[in-house]
Each structure stands twice: as structure tokens, then as C-alpha cells.
Amino acid sequence: MEEFAKRLKREREEHAWSQEQVAEMIGTTAPNVSRWERGKTFPGLHFRQKLCQLFDKSAEALGLMRDDNGGTQPPSFPDHQPPAAPAQVWHMPHSRNLFFTGREDLLLQIRTALTSESQPIALSQPQAISGLGGIGKTQLVIEFAYRYRGMYDVVLWVRADSPDLLVSDFLLAAELLWLPERKEQDQRVVVDAVKRWFNTHDRWLLILDNADRVEDVSGFLPSTDTGHILLTTRAHATGTAAQRIVVEQMPREEGMLFLLRRAKLVQGNAGLEQVTDAMRAQARSIVEEVDGLPLALDQVGAYIEETSCSLSDYLLFYRNGRERLLRLRGREATGHAESVMATWSLSFEKVEQSSPVAAAFLHVCVLLHPDAIPERMIEEGATELGPVLQTVAGNRFILNKAIGELLRYSFIRRDPETRVLTIHRLIQVALREAMERGEYLEWGRRVVKMVNKVFPMVLDSIPWMHYEAYLPHARVCETLVDQIGSPFVEAAQLFTKTGVYLTRRARYAEAGPLLQRALAMFRSMPESNLLEVIECMNYQGWLYQEEGRYEEAEDLYRRSLVSAETVLGAEHSGTVASLHYLSGLYQEQGRYGEARPLMERALAIREVVLGPEHLETADGMSYLAWLSDAEGKYEQAEALYSRVLAIREAALGPENISVAMSLNNLASVYRKREKYEQAATLYRRAIAIYEATLGPEHPYFATGLNNLAKTYQAQEKFEEAESLYRRALAIREAALGREHPETAESYQLRVENRLFSDSANVG
Numbered sequence: 171m172e173e174f175a176k177r178l179k180r181e182r183e184e185h186a187w188s189q190e191q192v193a194e195m196i197g198t199t200a201p202n203v204s205r206w207e208r209g210k211t212f213p214g215l216h217f218r219q220k221l222c223q224l225f226d227k228s229a230e231a232l233g234l235m236r237d238d239n240g241g242t243q244p245p246s247f248p249d250h251q252p253p254a255a256p257a258q259v260w261h262m263p264h265s266r267n268l269f270f271t272g273r274e275d276l277l278l279q280i281r282t283a284l285t286s287e288s289q290p291i292a293l294s295q296p297q298a299i300s301g302l303g304g305i306g307k308t309q310l311v312i313e314f315a316y317r318y319r320g321m322y323d324v325v326l327w328v329r330a331d332s333p334d335l336l337v338s339d340f341l342l343a344a345e346l347l348w349l350p351e352r353k354e355q356d357q358r359v360v361v362d363a364v365k366r367w368f369n370t371h372d373r374w375l376l377i378l379d380n381a382d383r384v385e386d387v388s389g390f391l392p393s394t395d396t397g398h399i400l401l402t403t404r405a406h407a408t409g410t411a412a413q414r415i416v417v418e419q420m421p422r423e424e425g426m427l428f429l430l431r432r433a434k435l436v437q438g439n440a441g442l443e444q445v446t447d448a449m450r451a452q453a454r455s456i457v458e459e460v461d462g463l464p465l466a467l468d469q470v471g472a473y474i475e476e477t478s479c480s481l482s483d484y485l486l487f488y489r490n491g492r493e494r495l496l497r498l499r500g501r502e503a504t505g506h507a508e509s510v511m512a513t514w515s516l517s518f519e520k521v522e523q524s525s526p527v528a529a530a531f532l533h534v535c536v537l538l539h540p541d542a543i544p545e546r547m548i549e550e551g552a553t554e555l556g557p558v559l560q561t562v563a564g565n566r567f568i569l570n571k572a573i574g575e576l577l578r579y580s581f582i583r584r585d586p587e588t589r590v591l592t593i594h595r596l597i598q599v600a601l602r603e604a605m606e607r608g609e610y611l612e613w614g615r616r617v618v619k620m621v622n623k624v625f626p627m628v629l630d631s632i633p634w635m636h637y638e639a640y641l642p643h644a645r646v647c648e649t650l651v652d653q654i655g656s657p658f659v660e661a662a663q664l665f666t667k668t669g670v671y672l673t674r675r676a677r678y679a680e681a682g683p684l685l686q687r688a689l690a691m692f693r694s695m696p697e698s699n700l701l702e703v704i705e706c707m708n709y710q711g712w713l714y715q716e717e718g719r720y721e722e723a724e725d726l727y728r729r730s731l732v733s734a735e736t737v738l739g740a741e742h743s744g745t746v747a748s749l750h751y752l753s754g755l756y757q758e759q760g761r762y763g764e765a766r767p768l769m770e771r772a773l774a775i776r777e778v779v780l781g782p783e784h785l786e787t788a789d790g791m792s793y794l795a796w797l798s799d800a801e802g803k804y805e806q807a808e809a810l811y812s813r814v815l816a817i818r819e820a821a822l823g824p825e826n827i828s829v830a831m832s833l834n835n836l837a838s839v840y841r842k843r844e845k846y847e848q849a850a851t852l853y854r855r856a857i858a859i860y861e862a863t864l865g866p867e868h869p870y871f872a873t874g875l876n877n878l879a880k881t882y883q884a885q886e887k888f889e890e891a892e893s894l895y896r897r898a899l900a901i902r903e904a905a906l907g908r909e910h911p912e913t914a915e916s917y918q919l920r921v922e923n924r925l926f927s928d929s930a931n932v933g
Contacts (some may be wrong), residue, residue, distance in 0.1 A: 174233035175209040181225045181232070182207075194262045195346065196220035210432035223348055228516050259324040259346045266316045267309050269432045269471070270658075272424030279415055280314055284398045285321075296391060296399035298384070298408045301417035301579040302594055303517060304465030307402040310417060311377055314400070322397075326375040328390075330381035330401070336390050340364050361390065368392035375400070382579070384411045396589040404517070406577030419462030419594070426453040428464065432471025435481075435785045452481035457487060461540075461595040518577045518604060527568060528575035530558040533605075535582060535591065537617045537650060539642035543591040545569065547640060551620030554660075555614075614650040615658065621647050622664035628671050634868070634905060637671050644668045659702075662691035666678045666706050673713045676910045685710045700737050701744045708751045715755050725753040741779055743786075750793055762801050769794045785828075788817040792835065799835075811836040830859035830870075834877060842882050853878040869912060876919060888927035895920040905922075 182192055182203075189203040196217060205211040213221065218234050225232065283297050299307045315325055326346070328339040340361045344352040368374060374397035381387045381401040388411045391399060401412055408414050420428060423442065430436045430445060430453055442450055460466035474484055521873035522529040535543060548555070552563035562569045573591070576582045585590045602610065625640045644664060648687060651661045665688035672681035691705045705905035711726035731748040738744045749772040756765035773790035780787050795810030815832040822828055857874035864870055879894035899916040906913050 172209050174212065175207050175396060177231070177233045178221070179204075179207045181227065185225075190265055192224070193261050194260055194265075195224055196256060197260050211698060218898060224346070226345060226352075241707040252924060259326065260319070261326050261343070261346055262312070262315055263327055264308075264312050269428065270309060270313045271365070271428035271431060271466075272420060273306070273310055273313070276310055276415065276417060277314055277317065280310075280400070281318065283413060283415065284400075296378075296401050296412040298381070298401045298403050298405070298412035298414045299417060300405060300408065300414050300580065301405050302463075302597070303404055304463050304596075305417045305419065305580075306464035307417050308379055309464065311400050311402055313378070315375060315377065322373050322375045324371070324397075326374070326376050328376065328378045330378040330387050330390075333386055336378075337361060340390060340423065365390070365392050368397055369394040370396075374398070378402070381405075384408050404578070404580045406574075406580055420457070420464055420467070422457055422462065425457035425464075425467055426450065429453050429456060429467045429471050432468055433474040433481075434471075435474070449481060452485060455485055456488070458749060459485070463594065463596055466596060512796045514751065515600075515604070517581070518601065521575060521579065521581070525572060525575040526558050527561065528572040530556065531562070531569075531572045532576055532581060532601065533613050534559070534617055534620070535576075535593045536601040537613055537646070539620075539646045540593045540595050540598055542639070542642065543593070544639050545573070545589040545591060547643065548620070548625050551623045554619035554623055555616045606923065611654055614654055618647045618650055618654075618658075618664060619660045622667070623658040625664060625667050626752060627667050628674050634675070636906060641668070641671070657691040657695055659692075662688045662695070662706075663702070665691070666702075666709060669713070670709050673709070673716060676716070678717050681713055685713055700733065704734050704738070704744050704748065707733075711751060711755075715758065719931070720755065721760060723751070723755055727755060741775050746775055746790070752789075753793070757797050757800055762797065765797055766794075769797055783817055783820075785817065785821055788814045791817075792832070793834065799839060799842075803841050808839045808843070825859055825862065827859065827863050827870075830856040830863070830874075833859070834874060837881075838877060841877075841884065844884070846881055846885050850878060850881050867901055867905060869902055869905050872893065872898040872905075872916065873912075875901075878915060879919065879923070883923050883926060886926075886930055888923055888930065891923050892920070892927070895923055 185194075188200075189207070190200045193200045197220065198217060202211070202213075202217075206213055213234075218229060218232075221227075221232060222234070238574065280297060282300070299311055301307050316325075319325060324347070326343050328343070329335040338358050341352070341357065343364050344360045347358075347367055349363050349712070353361050354360050354363075363658070368376065369392055373792040376392070376397065376399045378387055378399070378401045380391070381403045384401070384403060384405050388400065391411070399412075401408075406816070412684055419425075427436070427442055430449070431441075435449065436445060445453075447480045456470055457467065460470065462574055470484060470488075474478070474481065479487075518529075518532075521532060526836045531548070534548060548559075548570055549562060549564070549566070552559050552561075555562075573582070573584060577584060581597055582591065586589075616663045621640065621643050625644055628637070645668070647661070647664055651657075651665075654661075665684045668758075669681045669684035669688060672678075672684065682715060685706065689703070689710055692703045707721065707726050707730040711723040711730070712718070714723035714726065727748065731745070731752055734742060734745040734748045749768045753765040753768035753772070756768070769790070773787070773794055776784065776787040776790045790896070791810050792814045795814065797809035797811060798804075811832060813837055815829065817833050818826065818829045833856040837849040837856065840846075840849035840852065853874060857871065857878060860868060860871040860874050869928055875894045875898040879891040879898070882888075882894070897914065899913070899920060901911065902913040902916050
């Protein structure tokens with residue numbers, strides 16, 4: 171027994187196998203192997219045969235020449251005759267993860283894909299378990315193998331990190347299967363023999379781990395459907411080699427439970443209902459911080475277990491130094507020896523080597539909001555992103571190639587229909603940490619310039635969803651500008667445009683600080699032109715006006731007007747704009763006598779400088795008509811609106827959004843003058859243009875519906891009015907939110923219509 175113990179240990183160490191690996195390869199347990207090596211017990215006949223097959227040694231060479239009573243016995247098979255192929259092989263170099271949690275839907279999806287008779291095409295192909303590094307692909311297939319090992323006689327684990335490892339593990343498979351060709355010097359002969367074995371046997375499972383280059387693996391795959399093949403890969407595209415099953419972040423509840431189990435804060439099958447509300451809340455916060463990445467949660471749990479720190483303390487540590495914590499790996503890693511940062515660092519290097527454009531593209535993505543990155547934003551703003559990415563501008567082919575390279579490592583995800591990208595938050599953390607400070611600041615400046623270029627000034631003709639697509643990235647740029655430190659013109663311009671948009675959406679608390687920052691930045695930079703300063707003052711004044719802070723608004727408007735007149739001149743467009751803002755404030759306050767001379771002066775300047783038929787002159791007429799309407803001077807308003815409509819139709823065509831606004835304004839005057847049929851006709855035309863140009867979900871379309879409903883209400887067509895009011899309210903609630911003033915107006919109009927209807931019915 172002592173001789174056998176020495177030889178067993180020597181053979182195992184020469185093969186560089188652990189006791190756990192030997193145990194799994196012959197179907198026993200690691201404690202059994204440990205007892206054999208310490209001479210405490212002696213293997214039975216079954217395991218003696220297994221050990222001879224595993225090490226390709228005779229019983230005599232392994233010191234197994236004894237009987238169960240301690241005496242000697244002949245070998246279990248003659249030395250000159252090789253043993254028969256084993257009935258069962260279990261080559262699984264990983265222990266089962268005792269902390270494995272959830273993923274039931276994915277396990278069911280894998281089993282269904284491998285065994286469902288309704289999917290014959292899928293059955294003939296490997297199943298590629300695809301996803302980001304650290305997302306839990308390997309742990310998933312380990313759990314599958316252990317859970318369903320009863321379905322298979324042979325389970326083989328092959329490392330597919332490189333062609334060399336593939337060959338090495340196929341040579342080991344030939345040994346485990348006891349193939350006659352296992353001693354061949356030509357490795358290709360041995361590999362082909364293993365493939366032939368798969369083709370002529372059934373009830374086997376072949377797992378190829380880390381098959382990131384699917385093209386390297388394809389030559390090793392059996393061409394049969396008698397068994398099952400699983401690959402784990404970071405590759406997004408697997409071509410015809412395999413069907414893809416995508417592994418995403420852990421759902422929040424699963425992630426919370428996994429974290430608490432890994433940290434040993436809950437035991438056995440205990441669930442979340444058995445922990446305190448405070449612990450659940452803290453676990454939820456950690457899961458959200460690491461965006462449900464299993465490897466990160468495993469690291470967190472290991473750290474908490476080993477240091478006995480609380481969840482709340484870990485949250486504090488993480489928020490103050492997440493990069494340092496993401497580099498740590500617990501002493502007892504559960505199946506993944508590398509930390510989050512180490513897992514991705516090599517892939518970053520590979521991307522940089524293979525595609526500078528893809529690497530640059532990734533630098534941009536890590537500085538944007540991680541969710542819903544529009545491809546068109548980078549494509550249209552590429553000229554601001556440095557020399558490497560300038561090639562992407564207007565070139566969809568180069569863009570697709572760069573995205574494809576990042577998809578290879580699952581660094582990003584792509585929705586091909588919407589052309590929107592997403593990136594995991596921890597990848598952003600990891601790559602930011604990898605950047606030198608100077609490099610980070612340079613990319614930050616480029617990203618701000620890109621977002622500024624694509625974020626448009628608020629115009630009636632641009633749907634609001636266009637702004638919403640860019641808004642999260644504009645808000646991220648606020649932090650980038652803080653980190654850059656020194657102001658620059660593009661940052662101030664972006665803050666201005668974002669502030670104007672938020673003001674238009676009645677999000678005043680968010681708009682105010684942005685417009686204040688923009689104004690301060692413009693004033694601090696010598697390269698800023700005065701017109702931008704004046705415009706920003708007017709936008710800030712408009713925000714005050716919308717908030718009802720009329721004195722502050724008037725002060726800004728007056729100061730901007732004085733600056734414009736003094737520096738730009740009395741006839742400059744900036745002066746005209748300041749006149750309009752100030753007169754608009756007076757009109758809103760009912761100070762018509764003060765508003766009219768300012769509007770008339772602005773219109774006179776435009777008629778002289780631009781001509782009486784110019785579109786900007788028509789804008790000035792529209793403002794004056796609006797004032798006349800407010801004063802009750804309907805004939806004057808009608809004449810001015812009619813003239814504006816004629817100018818816009820001639821210059822822009824009959825289907826333009828500005829024409830629709832003129833139709834709407836003129837119809838409103840008709841309605842007030844009780845010309846209901848004329849008003850309804852113009853409203854319908856305006857509504858049709860809004861729908862065709864802006865879509866049926868735009869707030870302007872809702873405004874047109876409301877105006878037509880008012881006309882029906884005045885005609886006592888209450889049912890027709892109710893239908894339009896209901897539709898307009900739904901649009902405004904969806905587009906603007908329930909708290910927006912225009913939504914409140916729609917609600918009030920519906921209430922009034924019902925009251926009028928009830929009153930008419932009673933009468």
C-alpha cells in the first residue's frame with residue numbers, strides 16, 4: 171500500500187494534476203485520492219482499472235499488485251493487452267460551484283436546445299454560450315454538466331483558449347477514451363481519432379471553454395449529432411459553426427441572493443425573505459453598482475467573507491475606490507482565478523493591436539452614458555474625435571467593421587434595428603482606469619465636442635425623441651467638463667442647448683444650473699463672441715419667465731438688450747432677438763403698451779435690413795400678430811397672420827411645419843371671431859402637416875387636436891370635442907409627463923368640455 175501511495179502521488183504530480191482533477195477523471199472524490207496517497211486506504215478493483223487507464227501504466231508499475239486482504243494478486247488485465255475502452259469518462263477539471271444561483275431559464279434553454287426533437291437543425295450544431303468576460307458562461311456550463319451528468323456516459327472538458335491547448339486536451343481525451351491511436355506521434359492523427367470516436371458513439375458531452383475564436387475551434391468539432399457540444403465564447407458572431415445562447419447580467423434578485431450566499435451571509439437554501447430589509451437594500455445597491463456582473467459579485471462576496479466587513483462598509487469602500495477593489499481576487503476563487511480588471515485587460519490589448527479604429531471607438535463608448543448609445547451620434551460627430559475616428563464620418567463600412575471587432579469580445583451590444591449600442595458599466599470603469607490622465611482628458615474633450623456637434627438647438631421641426639436620444643450623453647458631459655477643469659466654447663454651447671431643451675420640457679430645476687454654467691463659461695473665455703453671451707442671457711431670462719420669476723427675467727432681458735445695442739448695433743439680429751424676448755415678457759404680464767413699441771421696432775428693423783418678404787420678417791409679423799390677438803385686436807391679428815401665411819407658403823411650400831403654425835394661428839383668430847367653419851378647415855390642414863412632418867405622437871400634433879376640439883366645443887359638438895381632447899391628453903402625458911403645464915391644460919379642457927356638455931343636456 172505504501173509503494174502504491176508513493177507512485178500514485180508521483181504520477182499525479184508529473185502530469186501536473188490536482189487530486190480533484192484525478193478524482194473527477196476516474197469518477198471518485200478528492201478525499202478518496204488523498205487517502206490513497208497517504209496510504210490510509212487502497213482502491214477497489216474498479217478504480218484500480220481506472221487509474222491504470224488514466225496513467226497508461228500496468229498494475230505492477232503503479233504498485234497495485236495486491237488483493238483486497240492485503241496479499242498479492244495478478245494484474246486486473248494482462249500487461250500485453252490494453253484494457254477495453256471505459257464505459258464512462260468524467261473529465262471535468264472544475265468542482266461544482268456551491269454558490270451557483272439562479273440562471274434556471276438559461277439552463278432550461280441549453281437543455282431544450284440540445285434535446286428538443288422539434289429543433290433538428292439546432293441539434294446538429296454546437297450551442298455557443300456567448301457573453302462578456304466575467305458574465306458567468308463557464309460557471310453556467312459547469313452547472314449544466316453536473317446537473318445533467320446522468321444523460322451522458324462521457325463528459326470531456328477541452329480548453330479552447332488557443333490551438334495548442336485544443337490539441338493538448340484532445341490528446342488527453344484520446345488517453346481517457348483509451349484509443350489505439352493515443353500513442354501516435356502525429357498529433358493530427360490523434361485528433362482525428364478522437365473526432366471519429368465522437369462520430370461512432372453517443373451519449374457524450376463535449377465542452378470547449380473559452381472558444382473566443384470560433385474559427386480556430388471549427389476544425390476540432392465532430393460532424394455528428396449523436397452527442398452534444400457546448401462552447402463558451404466571448405464572440406458575438408458564431409457564423410454557421412454554432413447556435414448562440416446569450417448570457418446577460420444577473421437579474422437583480424438573483425444577483426442579490428448570489429452575493430449574500432457567496433459572502434456567507436445566508437446559508438443553504440435560504441432566500442431573500444429571510445434577511446433584513448436593510449441587508450436587502452444594501453445587497454441591491456451593490457448589485458446595481460456592479461451592474462449584475464457575476465464575477466464582480468463573486469469578488470465582492472469573497473472580500474466580505476475574508477475581511478468580515480459589512481455590506482454598508484463595502485459600498486462606501488467601493489464608491490471611493492472601485493478600481494482598486496475590482497483588481498482584488500479572493501483567496502478562494504470560485505472557478506475564476508482572475509479579477510474583473512485582469513479578465514478584460516488582455517482583451518483590451520488585443521483590440522488595440524488588431525484595430526486602432528475599434529480601440530478608439532471603445533474609448534468614446536466608455537465616456538458616454540452606457541445605455542442606448544446611438545451609432546449615428548458617433549458617425550455624425552466623428553470629425554471631432556481625432557484623426558483615427560475621422561475615417562468613420564460618413565463611412566458606414568468602417569463603422570461596422572469597428573463595431574464588429576468590439577462585438578468579438580462582447581465589449582458592447584448592438585441592436586441592429588435601432589442602431590443603438592450599450593456597454594457594461596464595469597467595462598467603462600476598467601478602461602477609464604487603464605487610461606493615462608492626459609489621454610483621459612483628451613478623449614473627454616473630444617467626446618464633449620462630438621455631443622455638442624450632434625445635439626441640435628431646439629427647433630419646432632425636430633421631434634423631441636431626437637433630443638431624448640442624445641440627452642443622457644449630454645448630461646454625462648457635465649461630469650467630463652468638471653474633470654477637464656478648464657472651460658471651452660463647445661462645452662458652453664452644449665450646456666446652452668441642453669438647458670434650452672430642458673426648459674422647453676418644463677424641467678426647470680435641471681435647466682437652471684446648466685444655463686448658469688454656460689453663461690459663466692462664455693463670460694470667462696476671451697474666444698467667446700458677444701452674441702453667444704447675449705443669447706445665453708436671453709435663454710436664462712426665458713427660464714426665469716417660465717418659472718414666473720418676472721423681475722429677474724426682465725433684468726436679464728434689459729441687460730442683454732443694452733449689450734446688443736452697444737456692441738452689436740441697433741440693427742443687428744442679436745438686438746432684434748433681445749427686443750422680442752423683452753416684449754414677449756411684457757405681453758405675458760399684460761403690459762401691452764410696453765410690449766408693442768418693442769415689437770414694432772424689431773419688425774421695422776427686419777423689413778429694412780432683410781426686406782418685407784423675408785422669412786425672418788414674417789417671424790416678426792407673427793410676434794406682432796400674437797400681441798394684437800392678445801389685445802383683442804382680431805382684425806389686425808387676422809391681417810398680419812394672413813400675410814405671414816402667404817410669405818411662408820411661398821418660401822417653404824404648403825406642407826412645412828412653419829406653415830402649419832401659421833395656419834394654426836390664423837385659425838385661432840377665426841375661432842375667436844366665430845368663423846368656426848373657416849377655423850376648422852385651417853386646423854385640419856395644420857393637423858395633417860403636424861402628423862406628416864412630426865408624427866402623431868408629437869406635442870404640436872396634440873396642440874392642433876386641442877384647438878380643433880375647442881372649435882367643436884364652441885359649435886356644441888361635445889362628443890367630437892371629447893374624442894380629440896382625450897387623444898391630445900394621452901399624447902401630452904406620454905411626451906411631456908403628467909406634471910407638465912400643457913398636460914394640465916389638456917386635462918382642464920376635457921373637464922370644461924364635459925361641464926359644457928352636461929349643462930347643454932340639462933338645458
